[in-house]
Amino acid sequence: MLLRIMCFGLLLAAAVLIRVPFAAAEDACTDCHKSLREERLNRPAFKIKDDYHVARGLGCHSCHGGDQTALDNKAQAHSPAKGFLGKPKRYAIPESCGRCHSDPNFMRSFNPSIRTDQVKEYYSSVHGKKLREGDQKVAVCTSCHDVHAIRAVKDQMAWTYPTNVAETCGGCHGNAEYMKPYKIATDQLEKYKQSVHYEMLTKRADLASPTCSSCHGSHGAAPPGVDSVANVCSHCHVVTADLFAKSPHKSAFDELGMPACVTCHSNHDITQPSDAMLGGGEDTPCATCHESDSAPLKKAAELRTMIGGLSSRIDQATAILTRAEHAGMEIGSPRFELLTAQESLIKARAATHSLDMEQIKTATDAGSIVAQKSLESGQGLLAEVQFRRKGLAASMLIIVAVLVGLFLKIREVDRRGRPD
Ligand code: HEC
Ligand code: HEC
Ligand code: HEC
Ligand code: HEC
Ligand code: HEC
Ligand code: HEC
Ligand code: HEC
Ligand code: HEC
Ligand code: HEC
Secondary structure (H helix, E strand, O other): OHHHHHHHHHHHHHHHHHHHHHHHOOOHHHHHHHHOOOHHHHHHHHHHHHOHHHHOOOOHHHHHOOOOOOOOOHHHHOOHHHOOOOOOOHHHHHHHHHHHHOOHHHHHOOOOOOOOOHHHHHHHOHHHHHHHOOOOOOOOHHHHHOOOOOOOOOOOOOOOOHHHHHHHHHHHHOOOOOOOOOOOOOOHHHHHOOOHHHHHHHHOOOOOOOOHHHHHOOOOOOOOOHHHHHHHHHOOOHHHHHHHHOOHHHHHHHHHOOOOOHHHHOOOOOOOOOHHHHOOOOOOHHHHOOOOOOHHHHHHHHHHHHHHHHHHHHHHHHHHHHHHHHOOOOOHHHHHHHHHHHHHHHHHHHHHHHOOHHHHHHHHHHHHHHHHHHHHHHHHHHHHHHHHHHHHHHHHHHHHHHHHHHHHHHHHHHHHHOOO
């Protein structure tokens, strides 16, 4: 026991001793820069504690060069002989980060699986190409990663963390004033925030749901062209994309030069689809290409009837089962059965992309039979509730009648027994 306590004490002392040099390891650069008055000069020294590079043992000199041991000696610390590089110009930032990030041997000594193609990819993007042409407004590495507080991409506070990316890109792309010299829209962020993808990502914490960089890439950020637009969505919506690829629309859209998914769903403000989209009315996607009274629009209306029918039957069954449940009936099994009908509905909605009427009808018919059965089970349960209630009411009536009779009898006996 005593030995254990002594060991523990020793460990504690060692821990304290080991910590000391760490605390003192603050280098000359950080030390002096913290003391400088000008915010531009002291901010880096205060921000750097959140920087992943520091966590990996790097420091100011790793990026800026210079002598980090030259305490209180600016001339020596900033000496070009010690490799001091100063502040990189904006156009030189990618190369400055690339000194390490494009060097596989160096980077893999820290992390064997880290990519080292960011700079190469970057120069293939619209951002990188324009920077080379002398445009200083495009994003450089530090526009998306911050500077002096560059966090690991897995860090939830990182500007590059999925839930933060939209604001990072939107900082420029949503700023009409900043983007004035360009001919592109500045509504992507605003629209994206109305999308089902944004809702899934931020409110339901579904990290599989895309943000700007999932569709555009981060380093090779470019708008996917017409050819690849379908592929962007297909990457994640595999089943839907498959159904679409087998439909007659596939070749028809190709011929028209229309992108597959975004023609009907848009790109940034993709809202929750609904059966109403199949209505064939003026504001539905089908009506943008098909004339009213055309055969395809009639088929669209037919699809809506089939799917709408199944959907409302499921709603009815659900409502009745809920009423039965509130009345105290056991509804576990019919509710479980209803799930099969819901699956059929999901299948049918997806299958609209195939335009295969037979396949869709098979799904809605199968679902409707199940929903009808659940509806009838619910009705049966409600009838039983009614029956029980009526039985209860009848027995209550009898009991009340008997009690009233008894009361009258007792009163009569009472009155008779009383002396006049
Ligand atoms: C003794 C104080 C002192 C030390 C030590 C020091 N600096 Fe500085 N640093 C300054 C001052 C003051 C400036 C403002 C510009 C100037 O006077 O050169 C500055 C400016 C800078 C700039 C901005 C240059 C520009 O072009 O705007 C960078 C980058 C920088 N220092 C990095 C470093 C690094 C890296 C180290 C360590 C290797 C370091 N400094 C050590 C005092 C110091
Ligand atoms: C991961 C690389 C990296 C590290 C580490 C780093 N810097 Fe920088 N620093 C940069 C880059 C890139 C810029 C240019 C930023 C820009 O132009 O937006 C810069 C700019 C500066 C500036 C000029 C700020 C201004 O607004 O003009 C100073 C001063 C500076 N750094 C000091 C430091 C000090 C002190 C440290 C350590 C505490 C440090 N830096 C660590 C990359 C780095
Ligand atoms: C337009 C925004 C943007 C620019 C510009 C940008 N990045 Fe990134 N970077 C991201 C995002 C977002 C991620 C998160 C992972 C992903 O989506 O690829 C990332 C991830 C990274 C990673 C983690 C490893 C990896 O590749 O996934 C490194 C390292 C990196 N970036 C370095 C750089 C360097 C160096 C530059 C400049 C040449 C740069 N980034 C320019 C947005 C950007
Ligand atoms: C002195 C070499 C060096 C320089 C210069 C440098 N980095 Fe790094 N960077 C590293 C190392 C080493 C890591 C840690 C890699 C690891 O352990 O996964 C790293 C990590 C990162 C990460 C986190 C990657 C992840 O997996 O989450 C980002 C983002 C990043 N650097 C961006 C930049 C940017 C932007 C610049 C330029 C402003 C830059 N780096 C300059 C060496 C450097
Ligand atoms: C520092 C500001 C800035 C940031 C941050 C930024 N961009 Fe850009 N981006 C620009 C500018 C400026 C252009 C050039 C616009 C042009 O030439 O039409 C551009 C061009 C683009 C283009 C090509 C548009 C076209 O059709 O020409 C895409 C796509 C793009 N950015 C996506 C992104 C994404 C995605 C992010 C975030 C991961 C991002 N950008 C972050 C400033 C920025
Ligand atoms: C679900 C995928 C997806 C997401 C998420 C997404 N985009 Fe796009 N974006 C596209 C597609 C597809 C296009 C091409 C539109 C076309 O060619 O008709 C595009 C076009 C663009 C353009 C070119 C100009 C324009 O408006 O047509 C910019 C800039 C852009 N997006 C920025 C962003 C930004 C910033 C975000 C995040 C706030 C974002 N995008 C999110 C798919 C997406
Ligand atoms: C990075 C993966 C990814 C990309 C790329 C992507 N999505 Fe999504 N999408 C999701 C996730 C995850 C959800 C939410 C879960 C679900 O309902 O499947 C979703 C939801 C949807 C929904 C709502 C579905 C529903 O039933 O609520 C539609 C419509 C949609 N996406 C269309 C598109 C279109 C069109 C594109 C291309 C412009 C696209 N998506 C690109 C992952 C992606
Ligand atoms: C981008 C234009 C476009 C949009 C939007 C569009 N279609 Fe079509 N559709 C076509 C073209 C082109 C054809 C092939 C020529 C034809 O049969 O009219 C076609 C064919 C069809 C066919 C006949 C397929 C067969 O059996 O040969 C049906 C059914 C159909 N579309 C239904 C719809 C429905 C439902 C919608 C809305 C959800 C819709 N379309 C939206 C362009 C479009
Ligand atoms: C011709 C127009 C049209 C095209 C093209 C189209 N969709 Fe749809 N999409 C619809 C309609 C209409 C609905 C709603 C069906 C319903 O709810 O009854 C829908 C629903 C969806 C849903 C939700 C239902 C489900 O299937 O889970 C997703 C996800 C979806 N579409 C993704 C895509 C993707 C990915 C592409 C490209 C491969 C695409 N859509 C192409 C019209 C279209």
